[in-house]
Amino acid sequence: MPVQRQIVDPSKFNGEREYPYELRPRDFEAAMQDVYDFLFDVNTNLVQKGLKRLDDMMRPAALSGLISDMLTASLARHSRTLTENSFHNGHPDLVVQGRYTNDAVKSGSDGVEIKTTRKSGGAVDTHGARDQWMCVFVYSVDTETEPAAERRPLRFHEVYLSYVTTGDFRRNERGELGTRTATLDRFGVAALRANWVYLDKTGTVTA
Numbered sequence: 001m002p003v004q005r006q007i008v009d010p011s012k013f014n015g016e017r018e019y020p021y022e023l024r025p026r027d028f029e030a031a032m033q034d035v036y037d038f039l040f041d042v043n044t045n046l047v048q049k050g051l052k053r054l055d056d057m058m059r060p061a062a063l064s065g066l067i068s069d070m071l072t073a074s075l076a077r078h079s080r081t082l083t084e085n086s087f088h089n090g091h092p093d094l095v096v097q098g099r100y101t102n103d104a105v106k107s108g109s110d111g112v113e114i115k116t117t118r119k120s121g122g123a124v125d126t127h128g129a130r131d132q133w134m135c136v137f138v139y140s141v142d143t144e145t146e147p148a149a150e151r152r153p154l155r156f157h158e159v160y161l162s163y164v165t166t167g168d169f170r171r172n173e174r175g176e177l178g179t180r181t182a183t184l185d186r187f188g189v190a191a192l193r194a195n196w197v198y199l200d201k202t203g204t205v206t207a
Contacts, residue, residue, distance in 0.1 A: 003043045003053070006036040006153040012200040019161070019197075020133055021096060021112065022080040028197055031074035032137075032156050035067060039154055047149070055141050055154050060118065063141070067154075068093075068116045071137060075114070082111060092132060112161070122160045123189050129169035129182040135161040136192065162195035164188055 013025040043053045055063065072093045076084045082094040087104035095103055095111035112133045117124040122136040138158035142151040168188030171181075184192060 001149040003040060003047055004153050005040045006155055008032045008036065008156070009200055013198050014196055017195065017197075020163070021082055023075075023082070023112075023161075024080075025197070027075060027078040028159055030078045031071050032159075032198075034074040035070050035156075036153070038070065043153070052148070053151070056143070056148065056151075060141075064116045064118070067137070067139065068114055071116065072114045075112075085111065091130070120158065121189060122158060122192050123183055125181040125183050126169075129166040129171065131163075131165045133161065133163050134192070135159070135197075156198065157200050158196065159198035160192045160195060161197050162192045164192065 008029050010029055013029065015025060039054060046053060058066070072084060076082055076094060081096055083097045083103050085093055085095045085105060086102060087106050090105050091107050092111035092113040094114065095105060095108055097103060099110045100108055109131065112135050115124045115126070115134060115136045117136060117138055118140060120138055122138055124136055137156055139154055139156045141154050145151045164184060168184055168191065169182040170185040
C-alpha cells in the first residue's frame, strides 16, 4: 500500500484572533505542510525499500524533537519578522529578527517558544516557568492499525499560541534522576486552549 500524503485543512484555522509578531495562519499552514511533505518523501523511500516508516522507527521523544525543530525552521522561513534563535538551546526558539546580536540569545523575551506533544489539549512539560509566547502543536501517530502498511500518516490536530506568565505554571517535583520541569496549571491550560490557532479533531488516532 502506498504511503499517504497528509494535507493541512485551511478551513480549520482561527481567522478571528490576533497573532503576535506579524504571524499569519498561512505561516502555520506552510510549516505544518512542510512536515507532512518531508514525512511523505522519507516514508515513501523507506517503504519502497521494505523498511518501516520513520514514525514507527523513532522513539516518541526523538520524533517530537525532530518535529519541533522542523516546525521552528519552517516558521522562521515563512514568518515576516521571526527567525531561528542561533544560540544553542537558547530561549525562545524563534526570535525577532535583529533584536539580539547575531539573532542569538540564551534567554530572551522577544519571540515564540515552540513545543510539540501527543497530549490532546496542549499541556506540555517545559524546562522552567517563564513569561513567554508559547506555541504548542498537538499531533498523533497511528501505531495501532494492522497491517502497518495501512497506518495513517502523522497528523496535527491542534495548534495553540498564547502569552503565558510564570504564574500560569505549576512546578513538577524532580525525580531522583530527573530534571525539574514546569507545566501550565489548569488556568494556564484554559488560557492556552482559548487562544487556538488550528483545531481539527476529525480522524484522531491513539498516539
